[in-house]
Amino acid sequence: MSDTLNLTLKVWRQKNAGTPGKFVEYPAKNIPTDCSFLEMLDIVNETLVQQNIEPIAFDHDCREGICGMCSLVINGVAHGPERATTTCQLHMRHFKDGDTIYVEPWRVGAFPLIKDLIVDRSSYDRIQQAGGFITARAGSAPDANSVPIPKQNADSAMDAAACIGCGACAAACPNSSAMLFVAAKVSHLALLPQGQPERTRRALKMVTTMDKEGFGNCTNYYECEAVCPAEIKSSFISMLNREYAFAAVRDGVSVI
Amino acid sequence: MATLDSKIPSGPLEKKWEKHKFDSKLVNPANRRKYTIIVVGSGLAGASAAASLGEMGYNVKCFCYQDSPRRAHSIAAQGGINAAKNYQNDGDSVQRLFYDTIKGGDFRAREANVYRLAEVSSSIIDQCTALGVPFAREYGGLLANRSFGGAQVSRTFYARGQTGQQLLIGAYSGLCAQIAAGTVTMFPRTEMLDLVVVDGHAKGIVVRDMVTGKIEAHAGDTVILATGGYGNVFYLSTNAKGCNVTATWRAHKKGAFFANPCYTQIHPTCIPVHGDFQSKLTLMSESLRNDGRVWVPKKKEDCGKPPGEIAEEDRDYYLERKYPSFGNLAPRDISSRAAKQVCDEGRGIGSTKLGVYLDFSAAIKRLGENVIRERYGNLFDMYHKITGEDAYKVPMRIFPAVHYTMGGLWVDYNLMSNLPGLHVLGEANFSDHGANRLGASALMQGLADGYFVLPYTISNYLVTQAGKKVGTDHPEFVKAIEEVKARTEKLLSIKGKRSVDSFHRELGLLLWDKCGMGRTEASLKDALAKIPKIREEFWTNVNVLGDGNDLNQSLEMAGRVADFLEFGELMCLDALERRESCGGHFREEFQFEDGEAKRDDEHFAHVAAWENVGEVAKSVRHIEPLNYENVHLAVRSYK
Incomplete structure (x- = not known):
């Protein structure tokens, strides 16, 4: 039932941040249409090892679209052509026999390149550490049902909280802006009663x-x-702008 | 054996934890910063422990192999987390959650641990809600619940089909607060490659910086392993690609006993294997069985037909038929085995004939497509992405796959291994699930260990270590670093003909075949004869390209596969010695006429804890008897 494809890959190879990188062409032969994009790269890597060529380095872990570890700009689009799909969940049935596919890392100044297709996204962790939390010491919490939360608020918070922190938003943005990520984090907690005490500061x-x-x-x-x-909505960016404006006014910081 | 003292407190079951907390030693708040605690792993157990210990004032160092602690594989848990809140007023209680979990584990878990787990379950929901976890709610604003396998009450809390993600983000955000406060130092992209033992106590770890390749040691007053399970020994599993046994296996080789490695959970509802290129298997949450009905054709000749052409009377809803009171929500081990049985009878569906249907048409007719979409939309989307099929229109095709491992390093009631100073949390330990884990209990256990158990019990060890600090200049540290460097160089120097992955696949296929859903004495002996040969070839013919002073994913995998090649042998050895069937361990020689697992309580109501003495084949099997004072050992029935 599985058809196969023959493709040409143009993959960004770069030893490290200090060495210039370049596109290198590799054939990808007999790729089953049922396999995922990363499984396609596994197959290519297996053939590279047979030829004593160091395999292509790429980030990945859960391979079910939730951990946010995989990245890749595929033919110029972060996570490739399918909407609402991580690279690990992109399947080869969406490509055609004979296609040439360009594979690149996230290109964002705040995500320095480590090797080949792997970048350092620790800047997202540092943003989270700056305030992306509710201070709630283990053992101090009241009964979970003591604060009812209207379903629509809980649902909206969940819509924002679904962010997987992959960095595609910044990679796709012509300005390399991380606003969608920050908006998701700020909105998730601002929509919940538990998030109110630290709302401004956050x-x-x-x-x-x-x-x-x-x-x-x-x-x-x-x-x-x-x-x-x-599928984090850009309306959360509007919410972040409002949150920031109110917070800045409250704190007496000037907004430019 | 004196070495296996479980340290279960005396007194009635429901008072044990209370009593133990009071009897436990305390470390003065001003003294806590003097203790350095090493936490390896940043999933639910590791992140919650690191954050809680940081909040208490300890000096914590936390390590993970991913680029961020937020990526740990707890994130992939879909369905939910159990707690005995009884918000549904349907008869739940601590006692009932305790009993369901003990029974679900086929009476092979410790009573005292499981009772404590049930007892602290409610606090976990409170804590997570306070951290901003957006659990599902009803219109009145109160928390919603759903049902899970092995229970007849609704006690599972959930956040759409992404409960693990939301709980992990909650624990991670708490960890972030502590990193910002300076109590926790985080080491991402850093892999533990050995445990350092000084005078019989765990005093540190050797790690490799996965970006620069630098191998160095970290010293602490105690080491906590929260490094997950060993499911990837099978190559194909629902685990993340990076999940591995290395941390626990290295600790095992340094003296920690490995308990019940043969207990592996095969989850009944995963997307079937569809090619030999496949790199992992994807779970479809057990929660789907709330509304989905599992069936295969009654007649073999119908198996090739499209499901829509098979008349209602020609379908065998085998779970509903065999287990009328639990139906499609029979526990995982039982549902998996039932799927295997119908496929063995030749009634499996799909191109490989290794699949069964999970059909939502009745639920869609009863509730409407929108309700089903609201409950499981993201799971249907995921199914569509992987298979290209629309499960609103045609039934899902599912098959069991390796998912979770109940075995792990042996720990006492304080969650400390027999190796003093080594604490083990979450899936990495063996403690709470017995021979089978019920759905929505893994998240509960990980967070219970990290938030509400270890912060109380760790001080019992720490108070004995005042003034006994050891630095990384100690000869044991120097030696351990040299050993890790030598091993890394050895892997890079072989330059043989086969890739690391090819060895991993070979081992995985062998284990799935010989030590998977069904095991026999012959199959296990066969595996035990073959594994050393694969291992031998690995060490002479593996090809790890690149060098050690660089990011090198082949080298990372090579080290993990080398450990799986040793661990797999112990797993088979344990399966061979456990001459009974229980939970996820099904020895085909031991079954009732209807195919149900036949336990042997007289000879095997115990934990098997293995001691490494060099060669795996010579490992020594120790026993911790399981004494049931509160539950009556019974044949586990879900009929």
Whole structure:
């Protein structure tokens, strides 16, 4: 039932951040249409090892679209051509026999390249550490049903919380902006009653850290929304803007 | 054996934990920062432990192999987390959750541990809600529940089909707060390659920086392993690609006993294997069995037909037929075995004939497509992405796959291994699930261990270590670093003909065939004869390209596969010695006439804990008897 494809890959190879990289062409032969994009790369890597060529390095882990570890810009699109799909869940049935496929890493200044297709996304962790949490010491929590939360608020919070932190939003943005990621984090907690005490501080600190890490500004291209595998809506960016504006006014910080 | 003291407190079951907490030693808040605690792993157990210990004021170092602690494989858990809240007023209680879990584990878990788990379950839901986990809610704003396998009450809390993700983000955000506060130092892209033991106590670890290749040691007052299970020994499993046994196996080789390695859970509802290129298997949450009906054709000749052309009376809803009171929500081991049986009878579906249908048409007719979409939309989408099929229109095709491992390093009631100073949490330990884990109990156990058990019990060990700090200049550290370097160089120097992956696949296929859903004395002996040969070829013919001072994924995998090649042998050895069937361990020689698992309580109501003495084949089997004072050992029936 499985058909196969013969493809040409143009893969970005780069030994490390200090060495210039380049596209290298590899044939990908007899690729079953039922396999995922990463399984296709596994097959190619297996043939490279047979030829004593070092395999292509790429990030991946869960391979079921939830951990956010996989990346790859495929033919110029972060996570490839299918909407709402991570690279690990992109299947080869969406390609045609004879296709040439360009495979590149996320290209964002705040995600320095480590090797081949692997980049360092620890800037997202630092933004989260700046305020992306609710301080709730283990053992101190009240009964979970003591604070009812209207279903629509809980659902909206969940829509934002679904972010997998992969970095595609910044990779797709012409400004390398991380606004969709930060918006998802700030909105998730701002929509819940438990998130209120630290709401102002959170928005200010996360946005400040985002800027400090070198991410660009949002100028409403909405490329982020188009590539987001978790379908985070750009309306959360509007919410972040409101959160930040109110927070800045409250804290007496000037908004430019 | 004096070495296996489970340290279960005396007194009535429901008072044991309370009593133990009071009897436990305390470390003064001002003294806590003087203790360095090493936590390996950042999943639910590791992140919650690291965050809680940081909050208490300890100096914590946390390590993970992923690029961020938020990626640990707990994130992939879909269905939910159990807690004895009884918010549904349907008869739940701590006692009932305890009993369901003990029975679900086929009476092979420790009573005291399981009772404690049930007792702290409610606090976990409170804690996670306080951290901002957006659990599903009803219109009135209160928390919603769903049912899971092996229970007749609704006690599972969930966040759509992404409960693990939301709980992990909650634990991770708590960890982030502690990293920002400076109590926790995080080491991502860092893999533990050995445990350092000084004078019989775990005092540190040797790690490899996966970006620079640098091998170095970290010293601490205690080491906590929360490194998950060993399901990837089968190559194909629902685990993430990076999940491995290395941390626990290295600790085992340094003296920690490995308990019940033969207990592996084969999850009944996964997307079937569809080619030899396949790199992993994907689970479809057990929660789907709330509304999906499992069936195969009654007649073999119907198996090739499209499901829509098979009349209702020609379908065998075998779970409903065999287990009328639990029906499609029979526990995982039982549902998996039932699927295997119908496929063995030649009634499997799909191109490989290794599949059964999970059909939502009745639920869609009863509730409407929108309700089903709201409940399971993301799972249907995932199924569509992988198979290209629309499960709203045609039934899902599913088959069992390796999912979770109940075995792990042996721990006492304090979650400390027989090796003093080594604590083991979550899936990495053996403690709470017996021979089979019930759905929605893994998340519960991981967070129970990290938030509510270890923070109390760890001080019992720490108070004995005041003034006994050891630095990384100690000869044992120097030696351990040299050993890890030598092993790394050896792997890089073989330069044979086969890829690391090809050995992993070979081992996995062998184990699935000989030590998978069904095991026999002959199959296990066959595997035990073959594994050393694969291992031998690995060490002479593997080809690991690149060098050690660089990011090198082949080298990372080579080290893990080398350990799987040793661990797999112990798993088969344990399966061979356990001459009974229980839970996920099904020895075909031991079954009732209707095919149900036949336990042997007289000879095997115990934990088997293996001691490494060099060669795996010579490992020594120790026993911890399981004493049931509160539940009556019974044949497990879900009929």
